[in-house]
Amino acid sequence: MTDVVIIGVGLIGGSFALAIRKAGFQGTITGVSSAGTIAEAIQHGVIDRGASLEDAVPTADLIYLAQPIGRILHSLSQVDRHAKPGALITDAGSTKQAIVTEARRSVHRARFLGGHPLAGKESRGAAAADADLFRDHPYVLTPADPAQVDGPFLDMLRAIGARPVMMGAAEHDRLVAASSHLPQLASTALAATLGVHFPDAAQVAGPGLLDSTRLALSSYDLWRDIVSTNTVAIEEALSAYIQKLEHIRENLRTRQLQEEFAQGAAFARRLRD
C-alpha cells in the first residue's frame, strides 16, 4: 500500500493521516477537501498534497472517506467510478447501515469495507488532528463477510493502536444508538433543560455538571445525518432511558433507588476495566 487518499481532511481524516505516518507509512497521503481545508492540513503537516477527487483516486490503493455521512453516501459512486480495480474504499461514518447499503449498490470496481472509529474530541478540523486519536479505542469494521476483511488495512489499524471490532452494520447501529447517540441526546437534553428551566443553576455548577454537559457542546451539523440514518434505534434507546428515569422518579423514596445505583455503578466500572 503506497498511495492513500483521504476524502474529508477534518479531525478524523487528518488524525488517520498523522497516525499512519507515525506508524511508519512511507507512501503518499493525498487529501481531497475544500481549498481552505487542504491549505490548513498542509500547513499543519497532516497531508502531503491536495488534489481533486478525479485526479487523486485513480492511483490510490486505499481511499478513506472521512466526511459527514450524507457526503459519504454521495461520494461512494463517484469514487468507485474513478478507482482502480481492487482498490479498497473504507469510511469513518458514525452509522453503518445506510452507508453499507449504498456501497452495495454503487461500489463495483473497488472493494468496500465499512468502518467506524469510536474516537473523537471536542475540537474539530485538521488543526486538531492527533496521531494518537485512535489509540486504545474500538474501531468497528462491518464487512459483508468477516473472512473478506482486508489484511493490510487491519494491520494498519493495529499499527495506529486502534482495537478492531467486527460486527454487522445493523448490530453496530443498534449498539452505537445506546453507547454514543443516547449519551449525546441525554447531554443535550440535560443542558437544554437547565438552560430553559433552571438558568441560575450555572451559579452552583460543580465538576459533575461539566462532565455531564461536555457532549452538549457538539454541533448539530455533525448529528443531523447520524440521527436521520439511525432514527429507529435512537427512538428505542431514548424510550428505554425515559422509562428508567420514570422508574427512578417513582422510586426516590424506596429501596429500588439503591438497586438503580448498583446497576449503574456496575456498568460504569465495567466500561473502565
Add this chain to the structure above:
Amino acid sequence: MTDVVIIGVGLIGGSFALAIRKAGFQGTITGVSSAGTIAEAIQHGVIDRGASLEDAVPTADLIYLAQPIGRILHSLSQVDRHAKPGALITDAGSTKQAIVTEARRSVHRARFLGGHPLAGKESRGAAAADADLFRDHPYVLTPADPAQVDGPFLDMLRAIGARPVMMGAAEHDRLVAASSHLPQLASTALAATLGVHFPDAAQVAGPGLLDSTRLALSSYDLWRDIVSTNTVAIEEALSAYIQKLEHIRENLRTRQLQEEFAQGAAFARRLRD
C-alpha cells in the same frame, strides 16, 4: 480564630483542613471521626490530632460538620450543647433546607451558618484530601440574614480559593436539584439502561460515554440522604428532563432537534465561561 474542629474527616473535611493550613492558618485542627479515620487522617498529615466530640468542641472557635446529611442533622444539638457561646458551627451538607431548619431548632449557644462547597472528586476519604479541592468552585452559604455572615469565615473561604455565593436554603436546594442531583440521576439512569438493555454497547464505548457515566460511579451511601432531603425538587427536575427527552424523541425527524442542540450548546458554553 485559633481552634478549628472538623467533624467527619473524609474527602471534604480533610480537604478543608489541608486548604486552610495551606492558606496560612496557624492554630490547631482537631478531627472528630472514627478511630480508623483519625489514624488515616493523621498519617496523611491532614489534621493535628483526634479527639471525642465532647473533648474537642468546648474550646473550638469554628466547628466544621463534614458528615453525611443524616449525621449532620443528628450532630447539631450535640455540638451546640458543648460549644462555647458565640462559636461558629458551619456544615458542608449537599442539601440545606433540612439542615437549616434543624439548626434553627437546636443551635442556641453557638451561631450556625449553612454551607455547601460545590466541589468533589471520584475518590473518597482523608487519603484523597486535596488542599485545592475548593479552588475556583462555588461555595454556597445560606445565612438566615446575609448581613450576619461571619467575616472571618468568609475570609477563610476566599483564602482557600473558593467563590462564596449567598442564597436562601430553599433556592439552593431547588438549584442543586438541577445542577447536581439531576446530572447524578441522569448518569445513573444512563449507565443502568445500558447495563440492562444494551450490555454489549461496552464494546463500542467512546470517550463521550466515559464522561457521561463518570457520576454513575458514585455510591448510593452518599446519595440516600440527599434524595430523601430534597425529594420534591428532584422530582420536578426529573420531570422537566423527561419532558425534554420526550420532545427530542418526537422531533428526531424535524428541525426542532436543531433548536434543542442550540439551546444545550449555549448553556454548556455558558457553564465554561
